[in-house]
Amino acid sequence: MSIQYNFDELVDRSHTHSVKWDIVPPNAAKDTLPMWIADMDFPCAQPILDALHKRVDNRIFGYSNYHSDEIKQTVTDWFQRRFEWTIHKEEMVFSPGVVPAIAFLLHILTEPGDGVVIQQPVYYPFADKIENSGRRVVNNPLCYKDGAYTMDYDDLDRKLADPSVKGMILCSPHNPVGRVWTAAELKQVVAIAQKYDKWIISDEIHCDLIRRGFTHQPVLKLCPEYRQRIIVCTAPSKTFNLAGLQMSNIVIPNEAYRARWWDITMNEFSIASANPFGITAMMAAYTQGEAWLDQVNAYLDENVAFMRQYLQQHLPKAHMVEPQGTYLVWVDLRAYCSDAKKLEQLMLEEAGVYFDEGYIFGEAGAGFERFNIACPRRILQQCLERMTKVLQSLIID
Ligand SMILES: Cc1ncc(COP(=O)(O)O)c(C=O)c1O
Structure with missing residues (x-):
């Protein structure tokens, strides 16, 4: 029987020289959540370990x-x-x-x-x-x-x-x-x-x-x-x-x-x-590694569903582009903030979430954020809550 993995577990990666967790921009709010670089916060498959x-x-x-x-x-x-x-x-x-x-x-x-x-x-x-x-x-x-x-x-x-x-x-x-x-x-x-x-x-x-x-x-x-x-x-x-x-x-x-x-x-x-x-x-x-991978993909599907529902409910003007692959979710936030630099500042300094900013992927990405959702669901939830609090407080043009 294959091992049942628990991807809800949050492994403390701080002080492991992790690029994701140990490198924080100087202007980031305290305890900023890293949702940017594409590695997962899930422990590796047991056979690999x-x-x-x-x-x-x-x-x-x-x-x-x-x-x-x-x-x-x-x-x-x-x-x-x-x-x-x-x-x-x-x-x-x-x-x-x-x-x-x-x-x-x-x-x-x-x-x-x-x-x-x-x-x-x-x-x-x-x-x-x-x-x-x-x-x-x-x-x-x-x-x-x-x-x-x-x-x-x-x-x-x-x-x-x-x-x-x-x-x-x-x-x-x-x-x-x-x-x-x-x-x-x-x-x-x-x-x-x-x-x-x-x-x-x-x-x-x-x-x-x-x-x-x-x-x-x-x-x-x-x-x-x-x-x-x-x-x-x-x-x-x-x-x-x-x-x-x-x-x-x-x-x-x-x-x-x-x-x-x-x-x-x-x-x-x-x-x-x-x-x-x-x-x-x-x-x-x-x-x-196949059993682990199948479970990761199933968990990611659920994270996507969670995120979709959360955004529909709390930030209805955000558009989540439905991901067909990867664990990266591309969200159009221009209805809340059309100034990409301002959006970046709001996310990092006020919300305390560190995304890969849309504009770094090319001009057409300005006003989008890329979420790395390969993390325990409660981290994703915290990220969405922090972001929502800041965006909801903006005057919508
Ligand atoms: C499309 C794509 N290619 C390559 C990489 C990175 O590859 P490597 O770390 O092997 O250089 C990434 C990482 O996010 C990626 O998304």
Whole structure:
């Protein structure tokens, strides 16, 4: 029988060097609740903890080899079992994170000055990595209509038609708007990229965190005919709350790109070996973590339902964009405060809640807040209560 987890338990993470709990902006109110960075306040699955304890008992933590058949088999088995997606083991490479992988890939796939399409509002490190490496952000904004997000294919077509634009970074599922793209949507994106022979980096880090009723479609499974120009980023880090262990698996079907990857990561930057705890945790997660993950997803569904109801009752002018995936909820608060900077100040200094501000995901996010709801429900409730108290006191224009 599988273990029944209690996600209502609040683990004290203070003084653990936690970015989420130990780094607080200087202007934040006392005891501000961190609802921003994307890690979970849920303890890891017991099989992962057991495997890590066992690994510690070995007492030596030397350089560790990722390139073993056992590791690659474990990862590919996970995607086969969960998504019926067959990954060829030789196409998988190691990265200490998905964001570093995107940085490496930009060096492989582009030259300084080249354009790269992203779909804002979107996970802000995409724009940072593009700009910080001297490339250009080319925005294909998502359409926000009737409270829901879709893609603008005509605009994407125009942007990818430009010869100075080399490819796009797709966020699938999408952070922060929570879309789980359908097969039809993904096929349309791939068709446009194919029309102009542009590459796609598909960041699928949130693929296991899917809300009830939705199904993640791995783009490489969906569009095998375009596999030479698609790269997929995956990781157990969001799924199993292992972000600090710095372990991700990047699927690069194109052999020439893989050779360049090896050149850059190994020969230039010496990203040679993985963290032994990362390997151990990933192996346990992908072989024995399924029951925990199913329970986490069920708990997150309930947190979403709780939040929806709370907002309807107490802040009816707030619009919660229904998340289809991820544990991040995107809320339009412009009806209460249309000034994004003022909203930020009110939340942080008066309400005592620390969100990822909507505007950091791109201009279109101004006036939105991104909630990380992977926390015990009573923390979510406290956050909503604090926010409501402040917003209700505002004069609604
Ligand atoms: C879409 C997306 N990609 C990547 C990351 C982070 O990846 P990593 O910590 O492996 O660099 C996140 C974290 O929130 C994310 O939402």
